[in-house]
Amino acid sequence: MQDLDWLEAQSIYILREAKSRIERLAMLWSLGKDSNVMIWLAKKAFLGQVPFPVMHLDTGLEFPETYAFRDRYAKEWGLNMIADDCPPIEATDPTLPPNSRIAARKTLGLAEALKKYELQGIIAGIRRDEQATRAKERYFSPRGLDGAWDFRDQPPEFWDQYHFDLPPGAHLRIHPLLHWTEVDIWRYIRREKIPVVPLYFAREGKRFRSLGEIGITFPIVSEAANIDEIIVELEHTREPERAGRAMDHDSEDAFERLRVAGYM
């Protein structure tokens, strides 16, 4: 079995476990490349239909190209999309560094959605190779009543047997892409011909490697104007994927603080 097939089969297994064991589920759609792959995998797992709502936590700060992409593919892929507005920046923890506060709006938006839709499971497209605290995650990661991540005491997870304890008010985060790498994602997008927001492709010497909000996400210098060129670029780069994400670099523990509080 070749690696992309193995990665795909493992993700499909996880998505089907989530569907089988958790009644009220939703999938986060950040509109980035990873969550597009995740929706694609869900369509494969459930034979064409994504059987749960797909949620965009809308800060109103996405790029216009990103919104256009969302509206087109929500329709084309037949998604049951929820796109509620996130609470304003004033509602976030004022002790967080400024760039983190923009990201923290999503945490609040997610907390509101959990309550509003009485969700027990949130499927998110994070990967271990993106960021060092994400590398420590589980496929099925329990979150407490306040949505917090207790990284000090994560449940064991082995032999594809997952944590399903769901005390009232708590929820599980499900991470079906945890074992993929950035270049795996692009190789899969190429093989499966999965559409992505055009901002990933270089224009006038720059492209977005990681896509987030306007103001805290910056393009990298790149000539990679198509998927083949992106894959070659990634093979040779020595820059981290999230270098263009200002929120990660406010302080040593900025991202850990965000994640502990419930960020993806």
Next chain:
Amino acid sequence: MDNRLADNLVRALPIVVVGHVDHGKSTLIGRVLHDTGSLPDGKVEQLRAVSQKRGLEFEWSFLLDALQIERDQGITVDITQTWFRTALRRYVVIDAPGHTEFLKNMVTGAAKADAALLVVDAAQGVTEQTRRHTYLLHLLGIGQVAVVVNKMDAVGYDHGQFWSVAEDITGYLTELGIVPTAIVPISAKQGDNISTRSAAMGWYQGPTVLEVLDGFAPKPTASEQSLRLPVQDLYRTEEKRVVVGRIESGRLRVGDTIRILPGGRSVRVAAIETWNRDTPQIAAAAGESVALRLDEEVFIERGSMITSGDTPMYEGQKLRARVFWLGREPLAEGQRLKLRLATAEHEVVVDAVERVIDVADFGHRSAAQVERNGVAEVVFRSRSTIVADSFANLPTTGRGVLAVDGRVSGGFIVDSVEPLAGRSSNTTQVAASVTVDERALVNGHRGGVIWLTGLSGAGKSTIAMAAQRRLFEAGRQVVVLDGDNLRHGLNGDLGFTPEDRKENVRRAAEVARLFADAGSLVFVSLISPYVADREGARQIAGGRFLEVFVRADVATCQARDPKGLYAKAATGEIKQFTGVSADYERPAAPDLVLDTDALTVEGSTDRLLAAIEATFVTRAATATRTAA
């Protein structure tokens, strides 16, 4: 294009680094990443800054120990995975914590690996935790192990010290049947024998760490072994029902005859369902997640095991296993918990803790409980039938976990499974004083279950009540179990989700069986919308089962609406209402169809009585009863 970037690459080889806390696992990985050029620009400077902030020399381990608590306390709390590449291939390296408190995390990491690097401190030597990790590698089935004796710089690169540690660990590994692929003296901190041979240890002629890694073999594929496909779920659409799961071993093709355990019914694979493929899929092998359409609608559910039937599996209620326990509280005899094996979940009781194994010297002692992080031989007793392989034969279907309140609290590998002695004879013993035949002789008919399925308002209850009256008057033993009535009592705790409907049907079937055992003709009048649930009821009834489809158009039922339910469903007051907002799966081959659009109540009842007569009655009615 560079072939390293092609679509068809082999999997990155997963390796785990284990050993006692502070023997240098994270440092070793940091050094390997550095030496293979896997670190992003600026990372080394960033680590230097982070180390200085804490008043430390340069700490490679901070590369992986990303959490604040890990950096502040200088220990690894949870596993990390990271990727690198040698000239030969790609790797995923898993850093496992060495601290006893985090053994559950070590297991989480090690279970994913095809091979392990066991790190031992040259000065401290083999410790209890080194042994515990090694023992767990053995239980996890990771037989490919290389040892690195680290911190050689701290013992002056002394050859004798190396040999004494090497001998000690080799002795232990040999007891477990593991032959280390290499034993390498290194200093992760100084970079000795990692990517290049150390000048400080001219006495060592063996491979470097990177050469050791490149010498590991990927775990062989399980495609050539017997077919094992644990069922994850069933998806129903209007036109079809598909069975989904991942093939753990073996392979299958469209047209193959497969067996479903427990029970052993045979069916054929009609198709492998896919989405967005140009050509239909005709075959699949180990590792693939598949969706099968079968040629018959048989009883199958999450936890069923699909096999080819060429090699038998254990089926029974008593499971003997070696357990590693990770729970907060000890595992004690008499304790109830969930045993999960592949996709099946069983309620079990700890029948006996046979012996607790001391991982230091392999000594055994008897004890009534297994402490946290302990290893023991345990016998479990289950009410449901466990289907398993022995771990030695087929690892993926010969292992599982123990869960307390949904929390994974331990793992086990299967030695054997056997039927519970006396289980099957119990029922015959109870029935033995009056046999089924004797009852039939007295009653003039056998007991049996007449299962009326159909939409609400189709006429199930009306027909059941009419038929009951006429049978009673003819002197028959007869009873009606009505779905609505059951929901007031026995099934009062159930709702209308597919799971609850399934349980509703199961309980009704179990009660019906008891009445049938006692000689009665039992009418069960229940919507029972799912084929699989009705098939389950047929199995529970054990062959004395008549499936009757009471058919009427939704429009007819809506017009009749005897309970006013369709009106409520139309306004959304009732959710998941069959025929309106929930599916009804028509029986493919019922024993009898009563079309109440066309037939009167009397006409339907006549036909039903004729079918009952033909199936269950052994003697014409003699007595005639009328109501007082």
